[in-house]
Each structure stands twice: as C-alpha cells, then as structure tokens.
Amino acid sequence: MNDIEVPKLNTNDTAYVLVEWLAEDGQPLKEGDPVAVVETSKATEELYCEHDGVLHRLVAAPSDCGPGDVVAHLFASDEAVREFLAARPAPAADEAAEGRFTLTEPARVLAEQHGVAPAALAGLGLRVIREADVQRLLASPGAVHTPNRAQRGVAAAVSQSHREIPAAFTAVVVGVDPALAAARELSERTGALIGLPELLVAVLGRLTARFPLCYGTPTAEGTLLLPAAAHVGVTVDVGKGLFAPVVPDAGEQPLAEIAGLLMDFRIKAMREDFRAEDLDGANILLSLNNDDDVLFAQPIVFPGQTCAVALGGVRQEAVFAADGTVAPRSVAVVGLAYDHRFVNGSTAVEFLKAIKVALEAPEGIPDAGDR
Secondary structure, three states: OEEEEOOOOOOOOOOEEEEEEOOOOOOEEOOOOEEEEEEOOOOEEEEEOOOOEEEEEOOOOOEEEOOOOEEEEEEOOHHHHHHHHHHOOOOOHHHHHOOOOEEOHHHHHHHHHOOOOHHHHHOOOOOEEOHHHHHHHHHOOOOOOOOOHHHHHHHHHHHHHHHHOOEEEEEEEEEOHHHHHHHHHHHHHHOOOOOHHHHHHHHHHOOOOOOHHHHOEEOOOOOEEOOOOOOEEEOEEOOOOEEOOEEOOHHHOOHHHHHHHHHHHHHHHHHOOOOHHHHOOOOEEEEEOOOOOOOOOOOOOOOOOOEEEEEOOOEEEEEEOOOOOEEEEEEEEEEEEEEOOOOOHHHHHHHHHHHHHHHHOHHHOOOHHHO
C-alpha cells in the first residue's frame, strides 16, 4: 500500500482545500496520473500518483487538508482494498461520540441532495459514513432537514427583496474568448488564479463614476446615497450556505489582489469562518452562476443596494464570419437585476453594454498593479 500525501504547496499556507477528486474510488491508476485538485491561498494545484495502484479515498471533496495529510491510499489490487477495509479496527467510540466522521464522496453527494444536516450524520455514531448509511438515515422515520443560519439569512434577504424592491432584469451575451485569453496571460504573469469572475470584479470596480446609480444605497427617505467607490459583494456557495463577502474599493485593487481575495473567500466559505467585516459594506453584488451549462440565474437585488450583476457559464456557439464561413466562439450571459425606483431600463442596458465592451476588449482593463 502506498499513500497519497498532500505536499507543501505554498510556503505561507498551513491549510488547503481538496476541492475535487479527478479519479473515482476504486479506479486503477498509473504513476503520473492526476488524482485530485487542491486549492491554496494562491492557486489550484493537481496531485499526481507516484505509484501504480487502485485508489481508495480517505476524504470527501471538498474538505480541508494540510501539508503531510494522507488523503488516499493506492493498493496493489481490488482484493487488497477489501482486505484493508475488513481489517480496519472498529470506529473509536469516543471519536464517533464527538461527531468526527469522514464522508465518502457518494455519501456526501447524497447527503447534500437531501439536505441532511451534519448533526444528523454525526448522530449515526460512525467514523466513516458511506452512501448506504445515508440511505438508511433518509429511510428512518422522522428524518428532517433544518436549514443552517446562513440559509435562514439568505431566505430572509430574498423575502425582503421580493417584498420591498420592484426589480427588473436584463441580460446580454458577451463573447469571452479575449477575456479568457487575457486571464490566462495574467495568471501566468502574476502567479494568481485569474478568471472571468476576477476580471468582472475589476470591471465593476472601474465603472462606478460612469454609473453611480447602479452602486447607490437607498435611504429611508426614499433617496439614493451615491457611492464614493465600488465595494463589490461576490456570491460564494460551496455547499455550506450562500455568502456574499466584499471586495472593497474594487476599482483600486490590482487583479492579483482581487484573485487572492476571492480564493480566500472560498476557503473561508469552506470553513464557515467569515468575520462580520468580510460581509459588510457592499454597494453592488456579483452573483456567480458560472458552472458549465448554466445559462444564467436571475439574482435578487439585495436590500441596501440597487443592482446585482449575474455571470453565467461559458458555452460555445457558432457565428458567421464576414466571408460567410462559420466559426466557434466562447460566450457567457451577463445579466443585471436592478431596482426600478432608481435605475431605468436604458441605464441598465448602457451599464451592461459597458461591461460587455470591457470584457470583449480586456486590454482596456487597467490593472492597478501596473500603475
């Protein structure tokens, strides 16, 4: 049996997040095969097999991990895996009683699909919880799901928004090949993980002066407090509730700093350890719905703001060139939900057009780090 151990990936980090397994539990692997993706505070890194063998995962994804942690074993055969599982000692009673357990990947997926609370899983008293254990829990009489505090907070904000804000919505299609190319070049140059979300945060940060109404804060008197800067809230959802931490003064932040902040937000969401100051002060929201095959999701306008920008997933479409030939291009839908008491439809469209122009000609996005 050989271990797959998390190496030291970043000198300044003591913890990472295992965000994705690239190989299935029980899959035969060869030396050099990619096996998992680990996220540090600076970038994502792939872990590779150093030996041939049959994979046996020890942790689910996503989960916290650190340098030196063993996240999986590689066995010589399926039979060796079965022998290992059969020979494992019974779960320690004290660990199960304290609620420490490991979810296998199928168990994690099933538990999330049905909203099974961690407390209910801990109540099984098992150190390793498998899919069959979750199925048994779901089949037990009286099983219930209790939303966590973050989910209850989101529900309250959505209800208030629907009750108080006359929102409208408009969307445009943006060709994103230039932005994706610029993001790759910036990532290589700065060492930061820069993508469309980071570029869009930078764009929103630099449009404040042209579209102040889109960044305004409604007052109790029915007026709008105009912004001094763009403080961009960015949605983060890693399966533990929706959070909207804030990139302050986004127009003055270098792209590499924005990328570092968004990475930090994802890690904090994983650990559910946001501080109040991380979540306060946004005057516009960027709702990220950029998973593959998601066209867009219409966001609510958060109370205290006038606009929420939505970014959908990247997809391919065919376009006719000037000579009549057909060529592919990458596109994404960028939408805008806006408070119609303060933002008119024409302003919303001009705002979206400005975002579209910036992403389709990203060389025009000045990086504060280059100033």
